[in-house]
Every structure is written in structure tokens, then in C-alpha cells.
Amino acid sequence: MKLEQISIFLENKPGGLSSVTKALRDANINIRALSLADTSDFGILRLIVNDVAKAKEILNASGFAVGRTNVVAVEVPDKPGGLHSILEALTLEGVNVEYMYAFVERSGENAVIIFRFDSTDSAIRILQEKGFKVLPGEKVYGI
């Protein structure tokens, strides 16, 4: 039920981000979701794409430092309290969220939240036990 995310090291300088998006466009890769974490000097761009292996290969070839990380995608109804119900369940079990970001499905009814946990496997088990809908990778890549 895990999902693969790629992450890219970027310096804070003009054109940094666009060189990544250009490489992805040229390879016809679609970005499903993204987040950018940054400090004063550098940033880490995290992406969910439709073809993880190809994206990593072309970004490596373009000279970027690229990582692959397992994350978890959870679907929640797009309404008040949706995210809170997930976090509440995880807090009770002592699971720590390293970072997260969200996007809304095309239908507009559900939000998809991408989580990076300190312990991915147990987080998935807990979420499934509590009845949350954990999305398989293929589903998210193809959204």
C-alpha cells in the first residue's frame, strides 16, 4: 500500500525549479502532487509522478541529486475534520508524521493526503484497522 515519492535537492536560486519541470516535461512525465520544503539556502522538492523510475533516471541524468522515499496516500472526505480524524488516530498510537501535503481529487469529493511517517508499515496497519482508505500506488500515479 506504499507509494513512491521522488525528492530533489535544489539550491535557492532563480531557475532551479524550472530546470526540474523542464526535464520532466521533456520526458513527458506528469506531476500528480508536489510539495517544496525550503530553508534559506536550499529546498527539497517532493513529487508524486506517473512514472517514478523514469523520472528518477532523467533527473539523475540531468545532474540532480534524487531520492526515492516511501510515503502513504490516504483518502479522506473533503469536509471539515477530515484530516483531524486521521491525525487523531495516529497520535493515539504514537505514530509521528515527518511531513505531509495534500491535494484534491479530480471529482472534488475527496482529498488525498500524502504522509511521510517515521514507521511506514505500522502507520498503514493502524490506518487500515481504523477504516481509513489507504490508496495503492498505482491508483495515485494514475489519478
Add this chain to the structure above:
Amino acid sequence: MIYNEEFETLPREALEALQLKRLQQVVSRVYHTVGFYRKSFDKAGVTPDDINSLDDLKRLPFTCKQDLRDNYPFGLFTVPMTNIVRVHASSGTTGKPTVVGYTKRDIETWAELMARAFAAAGLTKNDIIHNAYGYGLFTGGLGAHYGAEKLGASVIPMSGGSTKKQILLLQDFGPTAICCTPSYLLFLAEAGKEMGVDMKSLRLRVGILGAEPWSEKMRAQIEEALDITALDIYGLSEIMGPGVAMECIEGRCGLHVFEDHFIVEVIDPVSGEVLPYGQKGELVFTTITKEAFPLIRYRTKDISRLMPQVCKCGRTFVRMERVSGRSDDMLIIRGVNVFPSQIESVLMDIEGLEPHYQLIVDREGSMDTLEVQVEVSQQVFSDEIRELQKLEKRITKDIKDYLGVTTKVKLVEPKSLQRFEGKAQRVVDKREI
């Protein structure tokens, strides 16, 4: 293997007697033929007759790069141009180049010294030597070339540049040895890998690397990337070119100075005092056989120390430690002496970092600042900010612990720092003092 058994293994006593005889001859010759030396000896109150032992060498004044500039281009030659068969010149980054000249016999001596260097690297006439030192005014290319021919090896006179062709010839011509700067070899290894070439499967087995300071860590990295033995060669155009000193493959611990042709001293770069064996300081060379352009007590600005212990290879020549920096590369950051090579060795001690870095010196108010830019390698990259910040803190702390200076570490993208084909320029000094 030893190319010239007779001279390279002379007992110390005989060697020193030979050095003294040759020193007396050269001192007398420059005093009587070159106005510059007559003036500087007279000023120091010393004449050729005062040189009665090797110890008297220290009574002679130093020669430095500025003296060469002042006598540009041929003012320090001791023979008429009709006896000069070749000139070389070093790149003059500031002002005019420094020019050196050779007689026919000088070229022969130099070829022998380079042949000795190749033999010390375990090479014979059966080897193919890929010479990627630049040909031209720079001494590296032709110096190595003549030495390789003298040894009887096959030379590929590749020169520098044309990366793709370098890789192609390394694959197709099957050289067993390569000569270039260490940073350029690392660059070639990287470039070859990117072209999809298995750089470990080349026939190369040894690299004769020099013309810039490097580190043990860089050696390990080169040896790993190419599956070769990397050896250090030392030389500078003013003294001769490459082949002033060479590390032997048996010892791999310091470079044997070809003392039957050069006398080496180590001095305190500030006071000019001669330092005893083992102490670090600036290398000073006196050429004792050169005809066209002898140099007396030439200050190299290269930092090293001398090791007199007998080497297992059998050579009796003293060894100099790998050059660890240049006295003029030395940065003074808030009063602390910092050599770029020290920063490099800290970086190379951190697992996964590449030896690609740049130092930016600046001044905020009256405070010097030193920024260390380091490329993030695939190996050290993490998708978590705090892991990368931890790496920055570790580098800052290690530099502080080792050098006592506080730096700002900045991680930069892979391959974003300039690669160097010649001498690496690691320092950008933006201070306006």
C-alpha cells in the same frame, strides 16, 4: 624499479660530496655570468669562495618569482641564446609569464629524470603512456613526453581537453599509465562513467599525477574509480618541470627528490630560517646541474616537509611529503591560517561527500567570513530537511574542531561547481582590503 641505479642509490656521503662539488660549480658560474646573482650575493656579503660545505648554502640569498619577473624574459639565462634549444613559460596570472630556458644537455637531463620517475612508478618500455598534461608552453606535456620516450615506452601525446576523445583513446589504445593532474583524472573518471564506460575495466594500472596539491582521500577516490595505483609526481617549471621528485610504487610514502640534480631545503616561510628534517615549511630548491637557467635557493611557496628515513625501494634520496598547500594559497581568516587542502581533508573524511568544493572568502564589517560550498552527492542526499541540516552542522563542527575557524557551510547542487582541467582554483576571495 630503479632507472639509474648508480646515482639513485648513492650512499649519502658520496651523494653529499657530489652535491657540494656541483653546488660550488654552479654558484661560481652564476656569480660570474649573471648580473642579478652578482648583485644579490654582494649585497648579502657572500662570494662563491665562501661555499665550503653544504651547510654554507644557507648563507646564499633566496631567489623568488619576482626576481624572475624583474629579469623577464631571458635575463637570468647563463648561456647565450644560441645554446638554448627550448623555452617554456608558466601562465602568468598576474602580469607577465615566467620564462625558463634549456640547453640540449638540460633537455637530456630532464628526460632522464622523467624516465626515472616513470620507472619509480613501475613502468618499462613495454608500457603505453597516455600523456594528458598540456603540450605547449606548460612544461608538463613535453616533459613527460621526453621522459616516456627516453624510457622506451609508447607515448600517446594526448594533451589536455577533448574529454570524449580522451575517453575513446583510453578505451581503444589501451594505455597502461596516465599522466595528468589528479583533479583532471577524477573529472575524466566521472565523464567516462557518464558516457556509460566501465572505467575500472580499462587497461590503466597506474596514474602519475601532479601539478597541483591533492590529498590521500583524493588518491583513494581515484584508485577506487579507476582501479589503478595513483602516484604523486612533483615539479615546477622554474626548477625543471615535472620530475623534480617522484613517489615510488614500493614505498608510496613521500616523493624522492632527485638530489643528484637538486638540493632541497625547507624553510620557515616567514623568517626564512632553515628548518630541520621533519618540520613543515616552504620548499626551497637549488639546481646544481642545470646549464641554461640555474636557480639558487628558489622559493617555491609549496608547503611540505622532508623525511630522511631510508625507503624500502633502495633509493637513498630524501623524500618530501605530498605538498599540502601553497604558502600563498594560505588564507588568513580572522587571524587563523587556513589551507584549502585542510578543508578538503575534513570534507573527504565525511562518508559520501565528493571532493568538489569551493571556498568563498568575504568580509562583513571588519569580520572575515569563510563560506564552504559543497556539492550534495546522491549518497548524502536525504528528502528530509533536518538530515541535510545535520550534515551542514557536522561539516561546520568538523572544520571548527580541526582548524579552529567558524565557517558557513552551503550545500549546492551536484556538478554545479566548476571542474578544473589544470590547477584547481578553489578559493574566491571577495575581500576588499
